[in-house]
Amino acid sequence: MNETSTPSQSDRSDSPSAPVERIRTRACLEALPAYVAGKPPVDDGRRRYKVSSNESPYAPIPAVLEAATAALTAANRYPDMGVRALREALAARHDVTPEQICVSTGSTAVIADLVRAVVDPGDEVVYPWRSFEAYPIIVGAQGGTSIRVPLTARHEHDLSAMAAAITDRTRLVLLCTPNNPTGTALSDEAIAGFLRQVPQDVVVAIDEAYREFHEPATVADTTALFRDHANVILLRTFSKLQGLAGLRIGYGIAHPRLARALTAVTIPFGASAPAQAAALASLQPDVCEELDRRAAALRAERxxxxxxxxxxxxxxPRSQGNFVFFPLGEHTGQFAAFCDEHGLVVRPYGTDGVRVTIAEPEANDLLLEICRQWRSQA
Incomplete structure (x- = not known):
């Protein structure tokens, strides 16, 4: 009989009759950082604004809500596993084939599929840091090795350093533009120059969860970059501008071989029927017009x-996302607590800084007042 280790105090139950767990979990889980979700507001009777999760301040557009609600009438049936209607609509929108559209439960899930598809234990994934908090969790859970490349002093991707960090073990590079949480963005020229330095067998994922909030005149033409480079995949979401964060749906645009690999590893029936219906409704012309108006309003507020x-x-740093970033260093926690005391729930990042979502004008006005008070007492 194999020996098992003595359970630790944390493995024991308060109940003397409860069984003792002796299961073995993967060693890599011990090193995984915990994902810290945006803190919800405390219900203490005063008006508070949650600006910690980059959610849309707008409710779903009525036609989108109606589509999702209608889909619930068939909730006893599995959703379309192939997500055919949505993939066809997205393919037409991006001028690719439906087989090149990979849908999952948010763009975060597509990233997880991507890591499962190309990263073996010990393989390396290069990404900027600080960036999206899920990156190290997803990479580490697969047994991959995270290569975190610090941002520049201007809180931007250091593309030269990222290119230099690529080795024979690198399988994937993640670019986040606009970058979460700093809001800085990459240009066509910067991405194109970087891609020329990346080996063709290394996948470059361009994470564009906040693309719609970028100034339209200067946003990178990543679709053209995708067409010119067979190792590029684009990641998009319906969580932000479309306001479907609670339904969990996003997608990737990939070249055929990689798209097949993503399809092979994604969770079957992951995209629910209400999520598919809502996302499809979000692509209707009249809905897109309203979403464009919302995007313009949020850019103006930002x-x-x-x-x-x-x-x-x-x-x-000048943000192109639906948020602003305060690089406060060791004062990060104090500022977050100060905001909370004054009715604004923000998102602190260790000792790096605080991210604040652009929300309804009243919340934004409160942010400005809090910032004035903070500086007056500094």
């Missing part, structure tokens, strides 16, 4: 907030 903060003396 610029208003950034301009006001700059006028008050704040030196922040």
């Amino acid at each position: 610029d208003r907030v950034q301009d006001a903060l700059a006028a008050d003396g704040w030196d922040l």
